[in-house]
Amino acid sequence: MTLHANKLEVIISKVLGIDISAVNDDTGSDNTDSWDSFNALVMVTEIENQFDVQLTVDECFSFSCVKDIKKILTKHGALS
């Protein structure tokens, strides 16, 4: 696991208010109550700030779990 991947998990755990050990690729709106539309936007803001990327409008609406976010970040070259 790279350092960056861990950074993402810290963001997710803080925004959702869950333990970092509980964050995995499948963590998403299906299985986490606090993953609501507002927190999803907070994730976008934090990810943009901390990974220094700008997500497109489509991307902001396209993710519903950690795996999706990783795909987006990989596409932006922010995650390898």
Place this chain on the structure above:
Amino acid sequence: MDTPAKVFSKNPSDSFMDCLSLGKKLEKLNSQSKLKVDSSINIAILSSSSMNGIKEVLIAKCSSSNIFANIHMGEYAQYAQDILDNKSDLYSFNADLVIINIDFNSLAEDYGYRPYAKSAKERRVWVREVSNILENFANEVCSRSSAKVLLHNFEVPIYSPLGIIDQKEEYGFIESIEDVNRNLRNKYKRNNQVFIYDFNGFCSNLGKAKIIDSKMLYFADIKVKTQFIPDLCSDYFKYIQSLAFKTKKCIVLDLDNTLWGGIIGESGIEGIHLGPNPEGRSFLEFQKYLLALYDRGVILAINSKNNESDAMEVIKNHPYMVLREEYFAAIRINWQDKVANLKSLSDEINIGLDSMVFFDDDPVNRDMVEKLLPDVTVVDLPKDFSLYSSTLKNLNYFDTLTISNEDIRRGELYQAEKKRSNLLKNTSGLDDYLRSLNINVYIEIANKNNISRIAQLTQKTNQFNLTTKRYSEENIQDLSESNDFQVFSLRAKDKFGDNGVTGVAIIKINNINNWHIETFLLSCRIIGRNIEEAFLAHIINEAKAKSVESIFGYFVDSKKNLLVKDFYQKNGFTKFDSDYEGDVWRFKTKDGYLYPDYIKCKFL
């Protein structure tokens, strides 16, 4: 069980995410009754746009001062219904503070996009109408509740469709929005319930271009980027702190590398940096900003490790020293540790450690004070002294919602106190000393000139306060008009100066036979001169004149008022009862009561 401050100290952070999770944690602890709350406040937030996250962040901010905030968030864009419906949750919530944040765009409709579709005359009408709408909302809240109202002004736009010539236009677009803000400001200048929050200033300070996140705006109607929400809450906190009586009163300053550059003991008065040159200018300005705080009633004191004579020479004789000796209420320049000095300063100035803010360039001293005196607020002074002034200006510890004459004259009052102490050193007995002061006290019934000060005293006085009951201005107003209460204020004067209104007694008249002293307090400034005896004598005489048989006095332990634990006993009252709140004492007016003859007492 932890207090909010304790929970905060485990997770101190200013980032939005950390505040968000801290706020959630505090809310959860409180709902499970796992939080030890000494001070709480009810805040309602009404907004035309989405305020997600503000609740949690504000709870987190308040916890830093050990306040727990109960927050009622109005439904998204439902502020008008909330305000206008008597039965809305807003009014059953019993808010202490109502924050109204109505965004320009939510009222502007087309005006925000096509301002010049209106003529100059129509633009003026629009400005008047919109000002009226905002004022009306604030006034409606006031008519239904005694909460303080914090009304946002508008963010003044940078953009105008006329671009660079907007300034040339008769009653231009930007000018028109500025005018709304001007109207609001003028409207509430003399109103002590409604306060205008300078949201435009907030946006300018952080950068209008940076504050908006277009994605957040269009997807979630969030007007302030989440990363700036902690800054907004810090601003709100200034008002909350004042409402919760947590305002700091005193700045304690180190000298070397704090008030001037360099070390006086090494460099001498010619070698230190202070004055209008590159090395000295930031210190000179820092002192000027401190003096301005002194002017508004903040007490200044010195806590420095130095040879007293070296340091005093600078304070008295350095050509660019701004803060001369007379601006300090108390001075500790010695080789004792800073913690011992802070304690003795707190004794001498007669204020709690929790009212003190400590400035010291040395991180070791700061750390020691933080660990050993957790009540003292320690400023994280940057290494770079050119940032001292901005650090000072960014502190939000000293805000108050009103400034009384006593606040403005506070420095002068402490100066007179220092002279009194010197006189005490030079006279043999305490009685002789008090006699030589020529003390005059003036007792007055509460009236429109002193109500605000009376309320302020009940809110701020901790030590000489028998029951520590807090009253708002509105409470005092009501009591002063009631036949069941008598509200007395006391003003004390002596040969060194006028202390202003410094005592309050509130009597509840139960029936023609019994009076109850619901509140009896003196400002710490005049303690130790037996003035309380003259005040009590006045109450007894008034009671006698009205053929009242018994006067009941109460002592309620607040941990800070042990000074007056035996007050009634010492003054001829006998223990009547103890109830869950404290001790009840009785005085029969047929027993005589004498107060010191060196105090001249006059009832106005």
